[in-house]
Structure formats: C-alpha cells, structure tokens
Amino acid sequence: MRVPDANGYSHAQATRGQERVITGNRQTSWAFADAFVAEDEALRWARDRAREAGLRSVSPGTGAALGLLAASVDAKAVAEIGTGCGVSGLHLLHGMRPDGVLTTVDPEPEHQQFARQAFRICGFASNRARFIPGPALDVLPRLADAGYDLVFCDGDRLEYLDYLAESLRLLRPGGLVVFEGVFANGRTVDSGPQPTEVLRLRELLRAVRESPELIPSLLPVGDGLLCAVKR
Numbered sequence: 001m002r003v004p005d006a007n008g009y010s011h012a013q014a015t016r017g018q019e020r021v022i023t024g025n026r027q028t029s030w031a032f033a034d035a036f037v038a039e040d041e042a043l044r045w046a047r048d049r050a051r052e053a054g055l056r057s058v059s060p061g062t063g064a065a066l067g068l069l070a071a072s073v074d075a076k077a078v079a080e081i082g083t084g085c086g087v088s089g090l091h092l093l094h095g096m097r098p099d100g101v102l103t104t105v106d107p108e109p110e111h112q113q114f115a116r117q118a119f120r121i122c123g124f125a126s127n128r129a130r131f132i133p134g135p136a137l138d139v140l141p142r143l144a145d146a147g148y149d150l151v152f153c154d155g156d157r158l159e160y161l162d163y164l165a166e167s168l169r170l171l172r173p174g175g176l177v178v179f180e181g182v183f184a185n186g187r188t189v190d191s192g193p194q195p196t197e198v199l200r201l202r203e204l205l206r207a208v209r210e211s212p213e214l215i216p217s218l219l220p221v222g223d224g225l226l227c228a229v230k231r
C-alpha cells in the first residue's frame with residue numbers, strides 16, 4: 001500500500017511525476033541533439049523535393065552523424081544505397097575527403113535527378129558523385145571488392161540482410177557499414193505482431209551484433225542508425 005506524504009501525494013505518484021520529467025527532458029534533449037548541426041540552403045532544397053515526392057529523408061541529426069562517420073574514416077569512396085533526393089548524400093559529401101567520390105544507387109532516375117541538382121546547388125563538382133540507376137542487388141555485385149571506406153544503406157529494408165553481405169565484400173578492413181531506420185518508428189522493440197520488414201530488421205540487428213567480422217554500435221539518432229566497423 002502506498003502511504004501519502006505530508007502533502008497528500010503517494011510515493012507512486014511522486015515517482016510517476018519524476019518519470020514524466022525525465023521522459024520530457026529526454027525528448028527535449030533528443031530534439032536538441034537532432035537540430036544541433038544546422039542545415040544549409042541545398043539541404044533544405046533537397047528536403048523539400050523529398051517531401052513533395054513523398055520520400056523519407058534522414059533526419060538532420062542522422063545527417064550530421066553520417067558526415068562525422070565519413071570524416072572519421074577519411075572516406076574517399078562511399079557507396080550509398082537509396083539516393084532519394086540527396087539529403088543523406090549531401091551530408092556524406094560534406095564529411096568525405098575533398099577528392100572523395102560518392103557512388104549512389106537508386107532505381108528511380110527522377111529521385112537521382114533532384115539529388116544531382118542538390119549537389120550542384122551545394123557547389124560539389126559533378127565528378128564528386130557517380131549516380132547509378134537500378135536496384136541495389138543488380139548494381140552492387142558490379143562494384144569493386146574492398147573498394148569502399150563506407151557503405152550507407154537506406155534502400156529497401158526487406159533487402160538489408162543482402163546489403164550487409166554485399167557491404168562486407170565492398171568494404172576495406174576498417175571500413176564502416178551503416179543502416180538507416182532500424183527502429184522502424186518503435187516497431188522493432190514493440191512486442192505486438194509486426195510486418196515482415198520489422199522481422200527482417202530484427203534479423204539484421206542480430207546478424208550485425210553476432211558477426212565476428214564486425215564491431216557494432218546502434219546509435220539512437222533519428223529512426224535508429226546501426227553502424228559497424230569491419231575488422
């Protein structure tokens with residue numbers, strides 16, 4: 001039985017109040033972190049195009065993390081699966097070496113056209129990006145073994161496990177593989193029945209965590225950014 005204190009509040013009520021404060025603070029801190037690095041005109045332009053096309057783009061916080069990860073491996077060659085309208089690509093290019101090349105794959109040429117335009121608005125020379133139209137699983141086998149410093153996966157979530165297998169081949173030792181959206185808006189940790197996409201994401205999380213070839217970390221940024229360094 002809960003005993004009310006001198007003000008008539010029970011211990012349980014006080015605890016619930018404190019939990020609400022902590023949860024509220026966490027959400028505010030989360031929002032603060034996500035907006036910490038400001039985005040420029042080209043990024044806003046690309047985001048607007050993506051919104052009009054009904055496409056998800058990485059959050060500003062996820063974009064900042066991608067730039068940081070690209071810089072941390074001094075990336076000269078990055079492969080991106082899921083160009084979209086170029087929001088993640090812009091962040092990756094910002095973090096890469098000035099002579100680095102982003103190879104970006106998407107089956108929708110219209111999306112890639114917007115990305116190309118966004119990169120131009122941002123002042124990146126056209127030889128900084130190689131746009132390959134097509135589904136990832138057709139294109140990736142044509143890319144060079146151990147030729148990439150970072151592989152960023154944001155295409156079809158049902159194919160993430162196949163992207164992992166391809167990434168292990170594409171990455172040099174010490175390179176990074178990164179998967180966007182692994183929280184699936186909270187469904188990944190929800191105990192209720194879930195669609196195949198979520199079951200596949202859980203398989204991916206297990207595979208990355210248990211792989212002897214990888215050093216993993218799940219960053220709680222945006223909709224969940226699963227990262228791993230290839231040993």
Ligand SMILES: C[S@@+](CC[C@H](N)C(=O)[O-])C[C@H]1O[C@@H](n2cnc3c(N)ncnc32)[C@H](O)[C@@H]1O
Nearest residue numbers: 057058082083084087088106135136154155156
């Ligand atoms: C969420 S959007 C990518 C957003 C982008 N990374 C960004 O943050 O700006 C997903 C993209 O993946 C593309 N896509 C869908 N299936 C794909 C596949 N099998 N291979 C490669 N890309 C695919 C879609 O056309 C879409 O442009």
